[in-house]
Amino acid sequence: MEIRVAKTAGFCFGVKRAINLAEDCAGGGDGDIYTLGPIIHNPQVVKKLEESNVYARNDLDDVDSGTVIIRSHGVRLDEYESASEKGLSVVDATCPFVKKAQENVSRLLEEGYKIIVVGEEEHPEVQGLVSYGGKNVTVAVSVDELKALPRSGKIGIVAQTTQNIATLEAITAFCLSRASEVKVFNTICNATTLRQAESLDLAGEVDVMIVVGGKNSANTKRLAELCRPIQKRTYHIETACEIDEKWFEGAEIVGVTAGASSPRWIIEEVITTLEGLSDYSSGSRSEKKEGVSL
Amino acid sequence: MEIRVAKTAGFCFGVKRAINLAEDCAGGGDGDIYTLGPIIHNPQVVKKLEESNVYARNDLDDVDSGTVIIRSHGVRLDEYESASEKGLSVVDATCPFVKKAQENVSRLLEEGYKIIVVGEEEHPEVQGLVSYGGKNVTVAVSVDELKALPRSGKIGIVAQTTQNIATLEAITAFCLSRASEVKVFNTICNATTLRQAESLDLAGEVDVMIVVGGKNSANTKRLAELCRPIQKRTYHIETACEIDEKWFEGAEIVGVTAGASSPRWIIEEVITTLEGLSDYSSGSRSEKKEGVSL
Numbered sequence: 001m002e003i004r005v006a007k008t009a010g011f012c013f014g015v016k017r018a019i020n021l022a023e024d025c026a027g028g029g030d031g032d033i034y035t036l037g038p039i040i041h042n043p044q045v046v047k048k049l050e051e052s053n054v055y056a057r058n059d060l061d062d063v064d065s066g067t068v069i070i071r072s073h074g075v076r077l078d079e080y081e082s083a084s085e086k087g088l089s090v091v092d093a094t095c096p097f098v099k100k101a102q103e104n105v106s107r108l109l110e111e112g113y114k115i116i117v118v119g120e121e122e123h124p125e126v127q128g129l130v131s132y133g134g135k136n137v138t139v140a141v142s143v144d145e146l147k148a149l150p151r152s153g154k155i156g157i158v159a160q161t162t163q164n165i166a167t168l169e170a171i172t173a174f175c176l177s178r179a180s181e182v183k184v185f186n187t188i189c190n191a192t193t194l195r196q197a198e199s200l201d202l203a204g205e206v207d208v209m210i211v212v213g214g215k216n217s218a219n220t221k222r223l224a225e226l227c228r229p230i231q232k233r234t235y236h237i238e239t240a241c242e243i244d245e246k247w248f249e250g251a252e253i254v255g256v257t258a259g260a261s262s263p264r265w266i267i268e269e270v271i272t273t274l275e276g277l278s279d280y281s282s283g284s285r286s287e288k289k290e291g292v293s294l
Numbered sequence: 295m296e297i298r299v300a301k302t303a304g305f306c307f308g309v310k311r312a313i314n315l316a317e318d319c320a321g322g323g324d325g326d327i328y329t330l331g332p333i334i335h336n337p338q339v340v341k342k343l344e345e346s347n348v349y350a351r352n353d354l355d356d357v358d359s360g361t362v363i364i365r366s367h368g369v370r371l372d373e374y375e376s377a378s379e380k381g382l383s384v385v386d387a388t389c390p391f392v393k394k395a396q397e398n399v400s401r402l403l404e405e406g407y408k409i410i411v412v413g414e415e416e417h418p419e420v421q422g423l424v425s426y427g428g429k430n431v432t433v434a435v436s437v438d439e440l441k442a443l444p445r446s447g448k449i450g451i452v453a454q455t456t457q458n459i460a461t462l463e464a465i466t467a468f469c470l471s472r473a474s475e476v477k478v479f480n481t482i483c484n485a486t487t488l489r490q491a492e493s494l495d496l497a498g499e500v501d502v503m504i505v506v507g508g509k510n511s512a513n514t515k516r517l518a519e520l521c522r523p524i525q526k527r528t529y530h531i532e533t534a535c536e537i538d539e540k541w542f543e544g545a546e547i548v549g550v551t552a553g554a555s556s557p558r559w560i561i562e563e564v565i566t567t568l569e570g571l572s573d574y575s576s577g578s579r580s581e582k583k584e585g586v587s588l
Contacts, residue, residue: 169470173463176480183477186470 014095308389
C-alpha cells in the first residue's frame with residue numbers, strides 16, 4: 001500500500017510561532033504561565049505544554065498573576081484589555097494573519113460598513129474578530145444564514161483565516177444583491193488555500209484519505225469535509241490509535257493530510273502505523289508529495 | 295394566441311429623462327442642437343428627434359456652436375471637458391445611475407485601487423466609465439478575459455449599469471483570488487435587474503419570446519441572450535416589420551419584452567402586429583403582465 005503525504009500537512013506559520021513563543025515562556029521561569037484557551041486546537045500539544053508547566057485557562061478570572069499567552073486564534077478585544085488591566089504579563093501569540101483580519105474588522109467599523117464575518121460563530125477566532133466590529137456584526141458560514149439580511153448601503157466582509165474560498169465567494173456574491181457597495185478583505189491565509197487545494201488533489205488520487213488533526217480543530221474538520229465529496233473513504237483522526245485496518249480493504253494508495261495545528265510527531269505516528277499495517281504488503285511511502293518540515 | 299407583455303418592457307428612468315431633456319431643447323429654439331452620439335440606442339427614436347432638428351454627431355469636431363446634449367450613456371471625461379472648453383451650451387442627459395458609476399470609478403482611482411470595469415469594451419457607457427479611472431483600467435465581461443490579471447493589493451470593481459448580476463458576481467469571486475482587498479460598487483441599475491428577472495420568468499412561461507429593441511442596444515442584446523437558454527424560440531427585433539409568421543407555428547403563448555431604449559409606440563406596434571397575425575385565432579393580450587406606462 002503506497003502512502004502519499006501532502007507537502008502542506010501540519011503546522012502553519014502562525015501555529016509554529018505560537019508554540020515557539022509558549023516554549024520560550026516555559027523556559028523563562030518567570031512565575032506561572034497560562035494560555036488563554038488552548039494555544040492551538042490540538043489536545044496532544046496542549047498536554048505536552050502542561051508538562052512544561054504552561055497551563056490552558058478558559059477564563060481570565062482563573063488567572064491572578066504571572067504570564068498569560070494569547071493563543072494563535074486570538075481573543076476578544078475585552079479579554080485582551082482585561083489581561084493588561086489585571087497587570088498580567090501578556091505574550092501575544094495571535095497569528096499575524098488573524099491580527100490583520102482583526103484590524104480589517106476595525107477598519108470596516110470605522111468606515112461605516114455593515115460587517116459580516118464569514119466563519120463559525122462558536123470558533124474563538126471568529127469571536128475575536130466579531131469583538132472588533134462593534135455591536136452589529138453578522139456571522140455566517142453559508143448564504144442560507146443570510147437570507148434575512150436587510151439591504152444595506154455598504155457591506156464589509158472579513159473571513160476567518162482558515163475558511164474555504166468558495167464560501168467567501170458565495171457570500172460575497174450574495175451580498176452584491178443586498179448592497180450597492182461591498183468591500184471584502186480576503187483574509188483566508190495562504191497556508192489554508194494551499195493546504196485545501198493540495199488535499200483536494202490528493203483525495204482524487206487515492207483510495208483512502210486520512211485527515212489528521214484535533215477533533216476541535218475547525219480547519220481540520222473543514223479539510224475532511226472538502227475531501228469527502230471527492231473521496232468518500234475519508235477519515236478524520238486525532239492520533240494513530242484511531243486507525244482501523246478495515247478502512248483499507250482493497251486500497252492501493254492512501255493519502256495523508258493534516259490540519260494546521262497537527263504537530264509533525266503525530267503525523268509521523270500515523271504514517272508509521274499505516275506503513276506497519278500487517279495485512280498490506282509493500283508499505284512504501286511516496287516521495288512525490290513528501291517533504292514536510294516542521 | 296395569447297400575448298404576455300413584460301411590465302418592465304421599455305424606457306427606463308434614465309432614457310425617459312434623456313428624451314425629455316432633448317425634447318425640451320428642441321422646443322427651446324436656441325440655435326443648433328446636437329447629441330454627442332445617439333442619445334439612446336434606438337435608431338427610430340434618433341430619427342424622430344432629427345425631425346425636431348436634434349442631430350446626433352459622433353465627434354465634437356463636427357460641432358462648432360449651439361447646444362450639445364450628453365447622451366444617456368454618458369461620454370468620456372475628455373469629451374465632456376472639450377464641450378465646455380469649446381463654449382458650447384452643454385445639457386447633461388447622462389443617466390444619474392451612470393453618473394454615479396462614473397463617480398465610483400473616480401473614487402476607486404483616488405483610493406488607489408486597480409480598477410476593473412465589468413462591461414463591453416466598445417460600449418460608450420463603458421468607454422465613459424473607463425475615462426474616469428486613469429491609465430490602467432481593465433475592462434472585462436467574463437472571467438476568461440481576466441485569467442492573466444496579475445495579483446494586486448486592492449482591486450476595485452464597477453459595472454456597466456445594464457450588466458447581468460451573474461457576470462458581476464463571477465468576476466468579483468475571481469478577483470478574491472487575485473487581491474487581498476476587493477471593493478465592488480454594484481452599479482447595475484434596479485431597472486436592469488427587474489427587467490432581466492421578469493424577462494427570464496416570462497421566457498419560461500411562453501412558446502415564443504420576442505425581445506424588442508435597437509440592434510445596437512447592448513441591454514436588449516443581453517436580454518435576448520439571457521432568454522435564449524430558457525426559450526430557444528427567442529427573437530430580437532427592432533421593429534414590427536421584422537416579425538415572421540413562421541416563428542409562431544404551434545405557439546399558444548407569446549412573450550414580449552423590450553430593452554431600456556425601446557419607446558412605447560414601437561412596443562405597441564409589435565403587440566398590434568402579433569394580435570393581427572391572421573393564422574392565429576384569439577389574439578388575446580394578457581392583462582396579467584400588462585401595465586407598461588411610458
